[in-house]
Amino acid sequence: MELLERWLPIESDLQAFLAAAGEAAEQLGASRLERAPTLLRLSERLRHAGAGRGQPLRARLRLEGPELAAEWGEAGHALPVARAAAGQAPSPEAAERLRERLAQRFAHQDPEALRQRNEQMSARLAANREQMEAELRDLQEALEQRQRELTRTILEAETDPLTGAKNRRAFNQAGPQAFRRTQRQQTEPLSVLLIDLDHFKAVNDSYGHQYGDDYLRWAAEQMGAAIRSEVDTLFRIGGDEFAILLFADAQAACARALEILEGLEGQASIGVATLAPGDSGEGGFEQLLEAADRALYEVKESGRGQVAHAGCRQRGTAACPRPGGEAPLPCASGAG
Numbered sequence: 001m002e003l004l005e006r007w008l009p010i011e012s013d014l015q016a017f018l019a020a021a022g023e024a025a026e027q028l029g030a031s032r033l034e035r036a037p038t039l040l041r042l043s044e045r046l047r048h049a050g051a052g053r054g055q056p057l058r059a060r061l062r063l064e065g066p067e068l069a070a071e072w073g074e075a076g077h078a079l080p081v082a083r084a085a086a087g088q089a090p091s092p093e094a095a096e097r098l099r100e101r102l103a104q105r106f107a108h109q110d111p112e113a114l115r116q117r118n119e120q121m122s123a124r125l126a127a128n129r130e131q132m133e134a135e136l137r138d139l140q141e142a143l144e145q146r147q148r149e150l151t152r153t154i155l156e157a158e159t160d161p162l163t164g165a166k167n168r169r170a171f172n173q174a175g176p177q178a179f180r181r182t183q184r185q186q187t188e189p190l191s192v193l194l195i196d197l198d199h200f201k202a203v204n205d206s207y208g209h210q211y212g213d214d215y216l217r218w219a220a221e222q223m224g225a226a227i228r229s230e231v232d233t234l235f236r237i238g239g240d241e242f243a244i245l246l247f248a249d250a251q252a253a254c255a256r257a258l259e260i261l262e263g264l265e266g267q268a269s270i271g272v273a274t275l276a277p278g279d280s281g282e283g284g285f286e287q288l289l290e291a292a293d294r295a296l297y298e299v300k301e302s303g304r305g306q307v308a309h310a311g312c313r314q315r316g317t318a319a320c321p322r323p324g325g326e327a328p329l330p331c332a333s334g335a336g
């Protein structure tokens, strides 16, 4: 049977509960000498659980047969308080009288105690909230920091440190991705440009490796300046080999490649291949790359310093025409 239930946020609540426990024990026949150490221990345990410190701790006095026990908290802590003399459980009427007596003790709320209780509980709640908010802020900051670090790490892992262009690893990911997108969407053509600097070994050999590095940086700048950086991407995929993923059809890709060649003062060979919307693209990105590579090889074989589109071979020529030239563009679509 439950004799009493109370919240113990402030000191006077705790004292009143201990006094009620003392009275109940006395009613069951416990002597003052027996009651004192038990109440002391109960007081320590309740304080330990947060009683009297603004915490919303709830405590109960229960009578089970001859046993009087105190219980508190969500975890169901309990402590025996007293045992009825000779192990005789009080009659239901006696137990009910005891319950009423204890209730009587709390019938008149002291307004000052009530005010203190509210004040302390709301102060404790505010402190808890502030602490939680601070912890959340810290957590949020730590998360954002991690996110920044992760982004930087990913960026570093995908960037060529010499030229600032994306590296081969990034190309291996971005190429097939772009290819699948064009296949899926059927609206946007994709061209791949493979650019290999001509006689770069001789640049190194004649002017030194450091000069060679500067030349590579300069070449990357020229290429980067010729593309729409927010749409198309430049990659350095080897020593003096670059690639560009260009969301453009064969005609526009040829024109862009010629622009790049001009920027590089004619000192490069460029192979281009295009996947047009509607092309089956059966061989995947690999095949498109191979087609661009073959076109590049043809340029190298035929003397360097040119642009060739893989699709042009169907018309019997590998070379892209000069923009504005008389001849019609021979390679409007097709990946070779």
Ligand SMILES: Nc1nc2c(ncn2[C@@H]2O[C@H](COP(=O)(O)OP(=O)(O)OP(=O)(O)O)[C@@H](O)[C@H]2O)c(=O)[nH]1
Pocket (backbone or CB within 6 Å): 162, 196, 197, 198, 199, 200, 201, 202, 204, 208, 209, 210, 211, 212, 213, 216, 238, 239, 240, 300
């Ligand atoms: N300075 C510098 N040289 C590099 C770097 N990476 C590769 N190389 C050099 O680039 C040169 C590439 O030589 P090749 O593949 O023969 O190219 P190439 O001389 O342009 O010949 P073609 O392409 O046939 O015209 C080699 O000498 C490499 O040592 C680099 O990061 N910096």
